Amino acid sequence: MERVDYTGLRDDELMARLEHRDLAAFEALYDRYSDLVYSVALRVVADSHVAQDVTQDVFLRVWRRPEQFDVNRGKFVTWLMSVTRNKSIDERRSQGRRLRHESLPTTSEEEDVLPSGNDRDDPALATVLSDERAAVRKALEVLPAEQKLAIQLAYFGGLTQQEIANTLGQPLGTVKTRIRLGMQKMRGALEERRGKDRNFS
Amino acid sequence: MTMDCEHVRDNIDAWALGALDGEEARALEAHIEQHDDCAALAESARDTAASIALAVPLQSANSALKARVLASAAVLSDIHHRRNWRTWSAAAAACVAAVAIVLISWSGYLHARVNSITDDNAQVSADATSESNSFATVRTELVQANTTNVGLVSSQDAVIDILSRPDIARVPLTATTSAPASNGRYIWSQTGGLGALVATNLPRLADGTSYCMWMIFDNAWVYGGRFKVDDTGNGRLIVRNVSAAAAQGRFHGFAVTAEPDTAPEQEHNGPTMLQALVD
Numbered sequence: 426m427e428r429v430d431y432t433g434l435r436d437d438e439l440m441a442r443l444e445h446r447d448l449a450a451f452e453a454l455y456d457r458y459s460d461l462v463y464s465v466a467l468r469v470v471a472d473s474h475v476a477q478d479v480t481q482d483v484f485l486r487v488w489r490r491p492e493q494f495d496v497n498r499g500k501f502v503t504w505l506m507s508v509t510r511n512k513s514i515d516e517r518r519s520q521g522r523r524l525r526h527e528s529l530p531t532t533s534e535e536e537d538v539l540p541s542g543n544d545r546d547d548p549a550l551a552t553v554l555s556d557e558r559a560a561v562r563k564a565l566e567v568l569p570a571e572q573k574l575a576i577q578l579a580y581f582g583g584l585t586q587q588e589i590a591n592t593l594g595q596p597l598g599t600v601k602t603r604i605r606l607g608m609q610k611m612r613g614a615l616e617e618r619r620g621k622d623r624n625f626s
Numbered sequence: 627m628t629m630d631c632e633h634v635r636d637n638i639d640a641w642a643l644g645a646l647d648g649e650e651a652r653a654l655e656a657h658i659e660q661h662d663d664c665a666a667l668a669e670s671a672r673d674t675a676a677s678i679a680l681a682v683p684l685q686s687a688n689s690a691l692k693a694r695v696l697a698s699a700a701v702l703s704d705i706h707h708r709r710n711w712r713t714w715s716a717a718a719a720a721c722v723a724a725v726a727i728v729l730i731s732w733s734g735y736l737h738a739r740v741n742s743i744t745d746d747n748a749q750v751s752a753d754a755t756s757e758s759n760s761f762a763t764v765r766t767e768l769v770q771a772n773t774t775n776v777g778l779v780s781s782q783d784a785v786i787d788i789l790s791r792p793d794i795a796r797v798p799l800t801a802t803t804s805a806p807a808s809n810g811r812y813i814w815s816q817t818g819g820l821g822a823l824v825a826t827n828l829p830r831l832a833d834g835t836s837y838c839m840w841m842i843f844d845n846a847w848v849y850g851g852r853f854k855v856d857d858t859g860n861g862r863l864i865v866r867n868v869s870a871a872a873a874q875g876r877f878h879g880f881a882v883t884a885e886p887d888t889a890p891e892q893e894h895n896g897p898t899m900l901q902a903l904v905d
Contacts, residue, residue, distance in 0.1 A: 456692075459687045460685065460687055463687035464684050465679045480691060488699045499669065507672065509679065511644070557677070558680045576678065579640065579643035580678050587647065601636070604639055608643070615674060
């Protein structure tokens with residue numbers, strides 16, 4: 426039988442193998458993205474045990490229902506991050522307001538998504554996402570703090586615009602504007618970088 | 627709640643971040659289902675929002691978690707395989723059972739139908755036989771009736787013929803000791819060789835025996851015909867083509883005797899029941 430180098434397969438190729446219950450392909454996907462999934466979950470739920478449970482649930486969903494990923498609707502990592510974020514938010518909400526209050530992101534630097542000094546780059550992840558991650562970090566770096574915070578509270582905190590306004594003591598319209606402008610800037614920065622990548626390649 | 631395209635554009639990023647409340651999110655999603663341009667914006671916004679996750683500081687998921695996830699996947703795969711096998715086995719068994727039930731039911735239905743058709747055929751055959759017998763009876767009766775009608779018409783014609791003859795004669799017949807209560811009349815035309823006998827109160831004869839009409843000559847008794855009587859003892863006979871040939875001698879009269887049906891027409895051995903002597 427032909428030996429398959431799973432680490433060399435693209436995400437969509439591995440997902441296609443999951444349709445045929447290829448456990449080795451699943452392991453390759455896990456190795457590639459488990460740290461990212463766990464880190465996002467941890468960022469949302471702020472509890473390592475819960476984050477591990479979320480990670481397990483996310484990957485078992487990938488294993489059980491690989492057909493839910495539609496390669497025509499975008500990249501696998503985008504879909505995986507949406508699944509992870511939504512599952513984490515659900516878990517966060519299910520634990521009630523106590524957890525939310527304890528882990529609610531603040532405006533402090535510790536709650537920023539930007540890498541801290543002890544961050545590390547996963548070797549497997551680095552091979553496929555290091556440029557993408559760097560671009561996102563750079564896009565977030567240039568955002569005004571209030572826009573970045575509003576986006577973080579929505580994305581990682583699971584708060585609605587009204588809840589963000591209440592949390593920050595700002596008018597709802599202000600929060601809406603911050604979110605809209607921050608996301609537009611991010612999108613512009615990411616598209617600019619992707620355009621450069623295409624020209625470079 | 628509905629949203630126009632401008633409202634959707636203003637809120638698409640908040641939606642992608644999950645920051646709209648439930649009603650707003652549903653309204654926006656309903657809108658982008660109907661507007662391709664807005665759907666494209668939604669896809670882009672969702673892509674941007676998902677990319678935010680990439681900025682988180684990476685934390686390592688421990689190896690124990692990996693072992694747990696892979697073991698769970700393997701178990702799920704086995705369960706999935708078994709469930710599929712059980713599902714297919716159950717489905718196959720259900721299909722076989724269903725087919726068997728259908729075949730048995732169909733076989734039973736066909737068997738019942740065959741029995742029913744056989745019964746129907748037997749009934750139709752019996753009815754046909756009955757009808758055939760009925761038709762045969764009717765046909766026989768019609769033939770008999772036709773024969774009777776022909777006979778009646780013939781008798782009527784004969785009587786009319788007799789009555790129209792100029793030498794018509796009426797001869798009463800008297801009883802003998804063999805049938806003392808009986809009597810009769812004979813209407814005849816000697817030139818036409820025709821006669822009509824009407825007899826009453828004659829005794830009923832045994833089966834195989836009937837009355838015979840005779841014309842008595844010197845040298846012979848000439849046979850005129852054979853008849854039976856009804857329940858009241860009445861009988862009729864048309865006598866045709868009787869000639870009084872010279873060789874037979876002088877004519878003396880008429881007689882009615884009882885003779886076996888099998889007796890030759892020239893023999894008259896039975897008792898005389900009625901008679902009429904004319905000379």
